[in-house]
Amino acid sequence: MPKVMNLGRLLTQAAERWPERAGLVQGERSWSWAELERRTNAMVAALRRRGIAPGDRVMIHARNGLVMFESLWVAFKLGAVWVPTNFRLTATEVAYLAEASGAKAMIYDRGFEDHADAARVAQRDLGLVLAIGTPRPGEAAYEALVAEPFEAAEAEPAEVDYDDTLWFFYTSGTTGRPKAAMLTHGQMAFVVTNHLADLMPGVDDSHASLVIAPLSHGAGIHALAQVARGAKSVLLSTERFDGAEAWELVERHRITNMFTVPSLLTMLVDHPAVDTVDHSSLRHVIYAGSPMYRVDQKRALEKLGPVIVQYYGLGEVTGNITVLAPTLHSLDDATSPAPIASCGVARTGTEIAILDIDGKRLPAGESGEICVRGPAVFKGYFNNPAANEKAFAHGWFHTGDLGFLDARGFLTITGRASDMYISGGSNVYPREIEEVLLAHPAVAEAAVVGLPHPKWGEAGIAVLVLRPGAAADAAEILAFLDGRIARYKRPARIVIWPELPKSGYGKVPKALVKQHLAERGEDQLA
Missing domain, CATH: 3.40.50.12780 (ANL, N-terminal domain)
Incomplete structure (x- = not known):
């Protein structure tokens, strides 16, 4: 070597x-x-x-x-x-x-x-x-x-x-x-x-x-x-995070670039100081880590001008999967140089492929797992050969995300193969939270799903089934989580149902949980 x-x-x-x-x-x-x-x-x-x-x-x-x-x-x-x-x-x-x-x-x-x-x-x-x-x-x-x-x-x-x-x-x-x-x-x-x-x-x-x-x-x-x-x-x-201080520092130090996540960028753009300070020094305001709503993207463009840069990437690929440069952002949907929902094109030196479950490369327009290779890909997971074997199957790094490439090479993410969601730029893994919830003596079953949140991009809703004869409310459950998981992982809402929806195999599909939340009108987060 x-x-x-x-x-x-x-x-x-x-x-x-x-x-x-x-x-x-x-x-x-x-x-x-x-x-x-x-x-x-x-x-x-x-x-x-x-x-x-x-x-x-x-x-x-x-x-x-x-x-x-x-x-x-x-x-x-x-x-x-x-x-x-x-x-x-x-x-x-x-x-x-x-x-x-x-x-x-x-x-x-x-x-x-x-x-x-x-x-x-x-x-x-x-x-x-x-x-x-x-x-x-x-x-x-x-x-x-x-x-x-x-x-x-x-x-x-x-x-x-x-x-x-x-x-x-x-x-x-x-x-x-x-x-x-x-x-x-x-x-x-x-x-x-x-x-x-x-x-x-x-x-x-x-x-x-x-x-x-x-x-x-x-x-x-x-x-x-x-x-x-x-x-x-x-x-x-x-x-x-203090929006007023952030904008004051931009003006005082003539800031040219910053790394953000969509929720932070939206908070910056929505802060009244954006209209009073001089931020003309900005050249590259980078956002990554989770999807950004189109309305928020447009507002950022209106307030900051053509300086925002999006990229898609995981820690394993150190962010080096795609880039959507300032020139590819547009206020006008009809004349946008990039597909509206796209996260951009492959980074220099990175190859992207959409693979099916057998590792076969899919043609443009077809959805499958987003896989990448190139010198930005990590060496592997420490002391975890099983995870490495799965992650590097078929000679590609498997992101666990789903999406498709168009004929020009623009990538659009359609979902996650896992149930992980991103809240305020931090990855949140439902099973970890569910395991803590199940440690509560009153909880028999738990399912956590990530849903859109106006401030944090996404946040969790925990759906619980209590043990027969047990009693607990949302406040008690949230208090139980204190000190057991980080605050950013705490569900924004807890609901209690008599039973969880299950598939014919006895599993609890997260898509079905989300569907039931919507049907019951319990899928909104403020």
């Missing part, structure tokens, strides 16, 4: 070329490229002295901030694997990720002491725990390690091969159990290049990117491309 550039050198290159320029901004604080390089090098040296070696997993549970941003460069340079979590996860969920990843080190943010404790119990080999705030007994202070003196040789980026893993991008399937998609140094070098070519052409060191989504997922990949071109990243002051 050929040696490739350690992707951590992207930060080093930025520091060499623009040492005094701001690379990261949050609130009134800014950090230059040189300062970010020094801090990450100090941490690389400190972790090496404490036994963190190439291939070891370094978990971080933190909000967007300086440490979240620089921890990925630390892991990359070490030749280790960055394991970021969604900071909204519960302690139980984080403990599972710590155990499943085999994490050797963990960095945690203020207020997440319970998460760190749960991780240490679940993963006995978690020998190094770093606190972003005040450390407790048996822990170290992150900033204290950054302050340790080091020699340049101690921070030299590790030699890496093309297929060396650098990131566990947690995703999931129909089982609801998160799986670690292994992203590699060689793959991600292509992804960064592809993002710059297809999503944000022309980005350079005079540009600035606003970060409004968690760096643990798509926004983190987006940030890599900014570093590659020396464009600074600007973070919101807190983890809570």
